[in-house]
Amino acid sequence: MSDLILSPREFRLLEGVRLNPRKSFLGRVRGERVTKRTGISIEFADYRDYTEGDDLRHLDWNVLARLDTPIVKTYQDEEDLAVHLLVDLSPSMNFGDPTKLDSAKKLAASLGYIALAAGDAVYLRQLGQKAVPIRSRAGYPKLARSINQMVLKQNYQVTEVLRSFAKEQNRPGVVVLLSDGWDAEICSALRLVAGRGHEVHFLQVLTASELNPDMEGDLRLVDAEGGAPREITANRDTLVAYKQNVANHNAEIAATCLAIGARYHQVKQDDSLESVVKDVWKRQGWVV
């Protein structure tokens, strides 16, 4: 993986798009994104009576001339958007070729670039580390460098990271979660994050062998994340039961995301960035 993670072609693919959250968030600095706050922009918001001290430039002269009543036009303010990038660094992400982690890093870099290009503030969230906002397109190399430096961690649990993130008084914004979601507590953790005013965009990165395992015989399954080992006979009944469990688990994630207003999609670790951008993000309105 190169220092910038993305290739020039992929940069071109990401040009001209920006994240499209369902909600509006209050910004910290003036940006290009309309917020709930009224302020200075070209986006008309409402009329109100004039009060002393109002900027006379916003007085509606046409109304004053016809009705002899001073009326002031108000406009929506434009501020930046907080985009929190959370990449699952648990050992379970070390499966597939390329690994799920590599794929997650690339997707994180892509979304980070999109946010930076749109003037949003990007926070790369890692467990136990204070995240510093990165702004503007010029900050991308720094973001890429930080993403590149991320490695798998033993005893890492994505739900623990989500809960820790929710507890911190972080600025509400879009939380981009890139994970395989293999945690029984993932749904409650997602609800907790959403409850803090964040909008979750969850890309579940999986391998084909996780969805349709090809194994047989009597096996002792060892959990990559240190869970209890399990002895199975990998026959048809067992595989059918496993697939049903996976489907139920993913359906529960999807239902949770729907309930909390989050965006959710499942991608394969070997899906190309182009297919993700076109078929998922653009088609489903993740970006505009």
Added chain:
Amino acid sequence: MGGLNFQAPGAFWWMLPLGGLIVVLYLLRMRRKQFEVPATFLWPERVDEVRANSLFQRLRFNWLMVLQLLALLLLVFGLARFQWKQTGLLGKATVIVLDSSASMGATDVEPSRFAAAVDQIEKLIGSSGANDQIALVEAGTVPRVVFSLTTDPAVMRDGLKSVRQSDTPSNMSEALQLANALVGESESARILLVSDGCFDAVDDFSQDKAELVFQPIGESEKNFAVQALGVKETADGKFVYVGVKNYGLDTAKTGVTLSGDGQTFWTKTVEIGGGKTWGQTIEFKGDAKLLTCELQNDDKLTADNVAYASGDPAGAINALLVSKGNLFIENVLTLDPRIVLDRAASLPATEKASNSEPSKYDLIIFDDVAAEAVKSPAVLTLGIPGPGVPVSDKGWGARGVYQNAVNHPLMSAVDFSTVYIEKQRLVQPTGGGKVLARTDKGPLVIASEGAQKHVFLGFSVMDSDFPLTIGFPIFMANTMDFLAPASTTGPLIVRSGQTVAFPAVEDKSLRLDRPEGDWMPVPARQGRYSVRGMDRVGQYKLSGMEQPRNIFAQLRDERESNIRPQDAVQISGKAIASERKSNRYGDLWRPMLLLALLVLAGEWWLFARKS
């Protein structure tokens, strides 16, 4: 568990080592291959151990083990020859012995015992399985194999249509021997005796492995029979004696009609107690050749309601053979058309001299049985003398050397010089006894005439080769002529089923008209006509001879007239109890093995699925 049986229970010992081996195999622990997965919580708790390669683990429930043990159990059940008691005729090989004797003609079961038995057999055939082999033996005077072991119901039904009931006693001993020979050594075979049990105890039947089952027929014992009928000529004139027995349990009335040559000359209604006999002597003035006695009542057996006797005291010889069994004498006597023969192992009390009633017999023959004083007008003693025999007895002596014989009709064409005699009775004549033949040890043949005629033969015929010589039937015929001369032209009275012989002068067939209206040819063979087929009571007419002969067949068999249904029959000293439902132990080893194979197939399918 009375319905279960195992023919080879020793096979259960296989269960221990083989079952133990299967369980031990499931105690072996699986050595599993390690496989790393992203998360284990999505994998089901599913351990289906189908193979093992390491020691040891706690025994856990496993369907494969259960199925294997079940298959083993079924296999062992099969090897143990598991049997189940079943109702119905499902025997692997079943010989049905159908009693077709006179008593089976009783109508206490609608329409008759015999018809009900046939109906029952037809139902049994209908309920038999595809692999059930069935044979049918008709137990009449001469037992007949109606059809041999077959699985074809058409053959069985065709055969069943050919059986017919007769007014004769059954030869159950031979019928059972025949049935036994048909099933042979077959282990799960059975002999099903369908009968009313009205036959003498069978002593000489050696049962093989076949199970003997007695299925009774009949409900009532209500029956009258003419027990005695005859004419006696005394100094006071000619008298008819008649005896009727009530075989029922209750006192009942019956009409008794006597007729001579078809003309009724005496009739009376009599009341007879249950199990009692009524008898009367009536003066008989006519010269009718045939005397008939008929009973009028509503009893259940009609064949014994008629009896015939010759109106001429010399017209027929009613003979009683007291013997332990001698086929040579029986054959000679039964082939003589003049003789109506009864058999007994010992002398009946009614025939002893001490009894006041008149004798039923014209002649009593003691064969190798100590002679007793009797009332009959003639006695033939073969071997052991006794009271009434005009000889003084000194016991058995060694074989003697034949010396001479006198010229006497009794000794005509009889030559003892070539006869081998093992031992001779040492006797001397007393009273009017006359020595007709002698050896150096003493008299061999003694005859005496008088109020009671006697012939004494000084050896037992079974201790000699006399029956094998031509002189034996001649001697017996001469003896009959001497002791009880009978007419040769009058009506012939025989027992139903009896075979009589006549000399054939020409090589042409005679015609026998039967009472049922049909007729049958009687061919001449080896210089004589053997008349068979007179198995129904009634009048037969033998024509084609110079002088046609009327033959009257009557039942006159106490055992057949006693139609009380039996709950058990005595076979070889063992009481075979009646079994209304035909039960048997069905051999189930084939279904067991099939089931074991099915279970193994299921186990294989489960194994393939789990693998």
